[in-house]
Amino acid sequence: METAIKTVQILGIPFYNDSLETALQIAHHDGGLFLAPSGPGLAELGNNPYYDRALQKADINLIDSGYLALLWKKRTGESVQRHSGLKFIQALIETSSFKKNTRQLWVMPDQAHSDATKHYLSKQQIKLDDEHFYLAPHYTEPPIEDQALLDMIRAQRPDFVILTIAGGKQEVLGYWLRNQLDYEPTILCIGAAIAFLTGKQVSIPKWADRIYIGWLLRIITDPKTFLPRYWSARKLRSLLKRWGTQMPQSSQH
Numbered sequence: 001m002e003t004a005i006k007t008v009q010i011l012g013i014p015f016y017n018d019s020l021e022t023a024l025q026i027a028h029h030d031g032g033l034f035l036a037p038s039g040p041g042l043a044e045l046g047n048n049p050y051y052d053r054a055l056q057k058a059d060i061n062l063i064d065s066g067y068l069a070l071l072w073k074k075r076t077g078e079s080v081q082r083h084s085g086l087k088f089i090q091a092l093i094e095t096s097s098f099k100k101n102t103r104q105l106w107v108m109p110d111q112a113h114s115d116a117t118k119h120y121l122s123k124q125q126i127k128l129d130d131e132h133f134y135l136a137p138h139y140t141e142p143p144i145e146d147q148a149l150l151d152m153i154r155a156q157r158p159d160f161v162i163l164t165i166a167g168g169k170q171e172v173l174g175y176w177l178r179n180q181l182d183y184e185p186t187i188l189c190i191g192a193a194i195a196f197l198t199g200k201q202v203s204i205p206k207w208a209d210r211i212y213i214g215w216l217l218r219i220i221t222d223p224k225t226f227l228p229r230y231w232s233a234r235k236l237r238s239l240l241k242r243w244g245t246q247m248p249q250s251s252q253h
Contacts (some may be wrong), residue, residue: 005060008080010072011045011239012247015063019079020091023060028097031159031184032059033174036085038191039233040168041064046239046248050142051168054175056247062088065239067233071240081148085193087206091164092188093197099125103159104196107134107149113164131156136165139194144172149182163189 005022016023027034028147035058042065045052055061063069063082073079093097106128108114113132121128134149153161161177163170170189178187239248 005077007050007061008072008078009245010015010068011243012052012245013042013061015061016083018155019081020083020087023088024095025205027092027160028032028095028123030059031186033178034058034060034062034088034186034188035171035174036062036083036088036190036193037171039067039236041171042068043233043235043239044168047073048172050140050144050167051070052247054171057175060157065233065236067236068251073236074175075240075244084085085103085190086196088189089190089193090197093121093124093126098160101159101204102126102128102132103157104128104132105134105156105158105161106132107155107161107163107165107170109165111135113195113198113200116200117164117194120194120198133141136163139165139169139173142172143176144169145176146173149173150177152170153177153181153185155184157185159185161187162194163187164191164194167191173251186194189220203230 005016005026006018008017009015022106023034026032033054035055036214037055041051043201045055063080064084066082069080069082104126106114106117108117114135118128118130118133134152136149137146139146161174163174165173167189170191172189176187178184
């Protein structure tokens with residue numbers, strides 16, 4: 001990582017607190033591990049050392065959670081620069097240099113998401129073959145490693161490795177991949193963000209993402225799945241109150 005960046009320490013995590021343009025510049029020129037941890041994921045800090053370590057050691061932790069941004073503003077009076085995973089991947093895809101660079105490997109949860117992503121990228125003038133997509137197995141307990149994926153990256157040496165699998169797992173996998181490679185691609189862990197663009201999940205307009213209500217649209221569309229998930233994020237408030245800038249040390253919240 002060569003470009004100097006601004007960060008803010010929250011719950012032991014150095015969160016990126018700089019412009020979107022600078023983040024894109026780093027992705028294009030410096031490489032590194034980019035994470036966008038969700039509110040529900042952050043609410044579990046202290047329970048999974050593999051996840052905690054990945055966030056602490058990432059090159060860029062985007063502030064994806066609007067709830068975290070609001071809680072931090074209330075606690076400190078400081079406004080932070082929030083760039084969601086959706087906002088970041090959309091901006092990246094729109095850059096001419098990304099469109100021209102087919103050295104990409106997309107790690108997808110299943111064939112349907114892979115096909116939808118390939119179709120969406122094609123409409124954005126990014127023509128990729130099947131070899132640019134990897135169907136991830138069902139990862140279970142940490143540590144999460146994938147030798148087949150690592151071998152594929154070593155063979156292709158893509159500039160961008162984009163993980164679109166479940167939060168809590170992709171961060172651990174991305175951290176492991178970065179540590180196994182002898183070069184520095186940009187490894188992006190964006191979870192479901194691309195699915196908002198491909199139509200595999202509810203569309204989240206830029207205005208909705210900007211005012212922090214993407215979570216609400218997901219709940220309205222699929223309350224059974226997303227209401228429990230986002231309800232769990234409420235623990236962030238007590239975590240911040242207790243730990244502030246420090247990493248939670250146990251599951252006793």
